[in-house]
Amino acid sequence: MDPENSKLLRFALDAINAAIANGEFTADDDSKINSALMGAIEEAINRSDSLTPDDRAWFARKVERRTRAKMTFLQRTRRSHLKRWGRAFRLFDHTLVTAEVLNSTLEGSIGHWILDDEIPRAPFLLGVDGSMGGKELKCLLLLSIQSRACSISHEIRLLAEHGFPEAVVARDRSLHELSVIAESLSQHGPIDTEISDRYGAWTVAESRKAARLAADQGWPHVPLSGSDAELERRAEASWGRDFFKQNGWASPLFPGRRPPIPFSDIEKLTGMDFRRGYYAAGNDAIHAGPTALTDRARFRNGAIFPTASEVQHETVRNFLAVAAMTLSQVSIEACKVISCLTEDYDTLFSVKAIVDAADATVAELKSGGMRPRSE
Numbered sequence: 001m002d003p004e005n006s007k008l009l010r011f012a013l014d015a016i017n018a019a020i021a022n023g024e025f026t027a028d029d030d031s032k033i034n035s036a037l038m039g040a041i042e043e044a045i046n047r048s049d050s051l052t053p054d055d056r057a058w059f060a061r062k063v064e065r066r067t068r069a070k071m072t073f074l075q076r077t078r079r080s081h082l083k084r085w086g087r088a089f090r091l092f093d094h095t096l097v098t099a100e101v102l103n104s105t106l107e108g109s110i111g112h113w114i115l116d117d118e119i120p121r122a123p124f125l126l127g128v129d130g131s132m133g134g135k136e137l138k139c140l141l142l143l144s145i146q147s148r149a150c151s152i153s154h155e156i157r158l159l160a161e162h163g164f165p166e167a168v169v170a171r172d173r174s175l176h177e178l179s180v181i182a183e184s185l186s187q188h189g190p191i192d193t194e195i196s197d198r199y200g201a202w203t204v205a206e207s208r209k210a211a212r213l214a215a216d217q218g219w220p221h222v223p224l225s226g227s228d229a230e231l232e233r234r235a236e237a238s239w240g241r242d243f244f245k246q247n248g249w250a251s252p253l254f255p256g257r258r259p260p261i262p263f264s265d266i267e268k269l270t271g272m273d274f275r276r277g278y279y280a281a282g283n284d285a286i287h288a289g290p291t292a293l294t295d296r297a298r299f300r301n302g303a304i305f306p307t308a309s310e311v312q313h314e315t316v317r318n319f320l321a322v323a324a325m326t327l328s329q330v331s332i333e334a335c336k337v338i339s340c341l342t343e344d345y346d347t348l349f350s351v352k353a354i355v356d357a358a359d360a361t362v363a364e365l366k367s368g369g370m371r372p373r374s375e
Contacts, residue, residue: 007051012040070308077163077309085160085316088364092157095324095357099150099331102350103143106338110139113342125197126234130227135341138185138196145182146334149175149327156323160316163309166285172319173282175326176275180263182333183270187253190340198239198249204232205244278322313369321365328358 016036019025025032049056082089114136122134132140152175159167185196207224215221224232235243242248246260253269254261267273284292296305331354339347 008041008044008048011044011047011051012037015040015043074162074309077311078161080311081161081163081313081316084313084369085320085365086370088316088320088361088369089157089161091357091361091364092153092320092324095327095354095361096150096153096157098350098354098357099146099153099327102331102335102354103147103150105347105350106143106146106334109338109342109344109347110136110143113139113344122193125201126231126238128227128231128234131201131231133197133200134193135191137200138193139338139341141185141196141200142182142334142337145178146330149178149330152178153323153327156320160320163311165310165312165315165319168315168319168323169278169281169285171282172323172326173279173286175323175330176272176279176282177263179326179330179333180267180270180272182330183272184250184253184266186333186337187270190337194252195250198243198252201231201235202243202249204228204235205248208232208244275322275326278319317365317369321362324358324361324365328354 016033019036020027025036027033044051122132122136125131125133125137152171156168156171156175159171181199185199186192188195204224207228211221211223223229239248239251242251242259245258247263247266248259248261250261250266251257251259253266264273264276267276267279283289284295298304298306298310300306300310332351335347335350335354339345
């Protein structure tokens, strides 16, 4: 459109000219003119319903047509994925349900164990009244990690079917982080609780960081109170100020080394760095790096970049397989440790069930699904 025909720009320029005529500033004062122009354009936008009624009506019709087309496109994307990966989705669902049943079983084991009066209870975490530590904390941390892995895997499953590849990759990243943490908590053995105690206490380090960020935004500082404040004080007294630095909870895994400790080092220590490439892809999917932005170019459906769902069979194949393997790994680690701590060893039969389910899912995805790879 020719700028001279712009009704919004004409409204803004008229406002500037009126301001100059009223002596609010001179035509030579570029700084005030630019500032006033921005304000006048904002006012023009707010009045666009009356200033450009035809344009607004045209835009509304476009939105209505796009809404109908979008629904059709979403259905077509989902149908394409189901035709190719329908069997894999069913197998992944079976893996998910198996993991959920395992979660319920482990929850029952922990409940019976905690309620057993003959089992000696661990002292409070760092002696803070009401703060759980020891074996009970480790069991609940692993149960929580495994339950969150189930939840994230559900998200990945739905996102893959409906064609949101970047979201699939991003959530795979989160699943990978859970697996690294689960492995790290028992690097010194299933019975050891030093790492899990420190990880549980690290909530105060996260609270301290959140308070610092809030203060940077001008919010009033709200110090921890009650048992949280006492836990913070005793954590610093017991483990030093380094505990509050990046991943300070993991210091015992790196003897003689002080934080900060990059996540990649914990990843390598736990033997999980072989999936680093998938984790890096997840970083690209989350962050606004230039490579991730330019790699989104598709030149499909009359657009340079996708704005909604899309069919990406290779993303479904690779990252759904990784999700199944990671969910299985987290579930196995949680099962082994919790079974050992609660002495409910018969629960270990569940390991074979989750392994079989995940292996079947991965095999189907590797085989190419129900359609040729060249599709």
